[in-house]
Amino acid sequence: MVYSSFLLNRALGFACRSLSSNLAKRPSYRAKESGMKRIHVVISPVIFAIVITWAGCKGGPGAGNTIRIGVMTSLTGSNAAFGQAHKNGYTIALEEINAKGGLLGKKVELDYYDDQSRPDQAVQGVSKLVDQDHVPVLLGAYSSESTRAIVPVVTQKQVPLVMPTAVADNVVETGSPWVFRICAGSGSYATVTLDFLKNNGDPKTLAIVYENTNFGQSNNKSMTTAAQAAGLKLVDSEAYQASSPDYKSLLQRVKSKNPEVIYFASYLLDAGTLMRQAEQVNLNPKYYTSAGTGFAAAEFPTPDKGAGKYAEYTFSVSQWLPAARWKGSSEFDEKYFKLTNTHPAYHGMEAYAALIVAAAAIENAKSAQPQPIRDALKALNLPDTPFGPVKFDARGQNAHPVLVTQVQGGQYKVVWPADAAQTKPIIPTPPWSERK
Secondary structure, three states: OHHHHHHHHHHHHHHHHHHHHHHHOOOOOOOOHHHHHHHHHHHHHHHHHHHHHHHHHHOOOOOOOEEEEEEEEOOOOOOHHHHHHHHHHHHHHHHHHHHOOOEOOEEEEEEEEEOOOOHHHHHHHHHHHHHHOOOOOEEOOOOHHHHHHHHHHHHHHOOOEEEOOOOOHHHHOOOOOOEEEOOOOHHHHHHHHHHHHHOOOOOOEEEEEEEOOHHHHHHHHHHHHHHHHHOOEEEEEEEEOOOOOOOHHHHHHHHHHOOOEEEEEOOHHHHHHHHHHHHHOOOOOOEEEEOOHHHHOOOOOOOOOOOHHHHOOOEEEEOOOOOOOOOOHHHHHHHHHHHHOOOOOHHHHHHHHHHHHHHHHHHHHOOOOHHHHHHHHHHOEEOOOOOOOEEEOOOOEEOOOOEEEEEEOOEEEEEEOHHHOOOOOOOOOOOHHHOO
């Protein structure tokens, strides 16, 4: 008994200092079977004490000199361009936070997990970040599909999730008290688009083209409902399989219905393909509109990654632009350009804002534990961020205003609402035959 206590005391003394080193130097025992059994009986509580003590020394989130925040985004796969925009925004916010002394007197680190643009990988990532890395708060994911997949997981694990970009309305309709979305949802996209149309030509017919995913279905549902309420006749609704190489037959069907307005819900790869092939089938609505995302990406007006000249005159909703009137918008634009040599679309700003929001919650909670952070997010009121005001309702939804932009001269220009407009919209969209 005395011998066991001695070993336990020794174990407790050296475990926190250098467990890995001690394990590397452990002796190689050679004994008969009966001897090994006796050694096992004595050593088992020692090893147990070492493991328990080492776990205690590791501590929970925020133990030691750093606070780690989990980040889920798409660094590879079909949404990699957006995931990189996320990372750029997170990088800028992280540098600002640590330059001011970090959080709770500790340096902040970001723990990234690449969901590969796949919901199943996002679910695995939550388990890794929460169960293994013990992060107290998560940021992400990029897509509505991945975000919807992880909402029940973070709810079960009771870790707050700050969502920067997922717009499908059902990600905040689960009743989970652990989710917080800073961006506007697809319902707002439909409402502001219809408001713009009503005040700029008042068209009467609409076709919707959307990818057959949670993101696309949510936008189709929102626009269908809102258009009916606004008296806009829906003449066609076409779902497609994302990342297909040929949409010409779909676009021909839309053309046969002769809609004045086409509303797209697409990611970047498909946005470029759809607009190139719209020219090939000579599809000429008065308005090409969209639910943002691919049609609002920084790369969309570029010829190498987007639609190039075929993006011209398209309308899109946008959560933010460098020209937005909120304090700090232009400064973020400058930092983003310095980091990437490109100007940001709203996806990078949303990531930046998500980290700023999480940091404010940690500071207000005076804790790096999930429950206090969740409670602080519920009570958060930030009236003046570069992304605009942030305050969450009972669902965890921030009341974020939405802009309407048009690509003019290869650049996004704000055209609605009127009090935020940089320029007037070009209406109707010139036919393909009249474009240079």
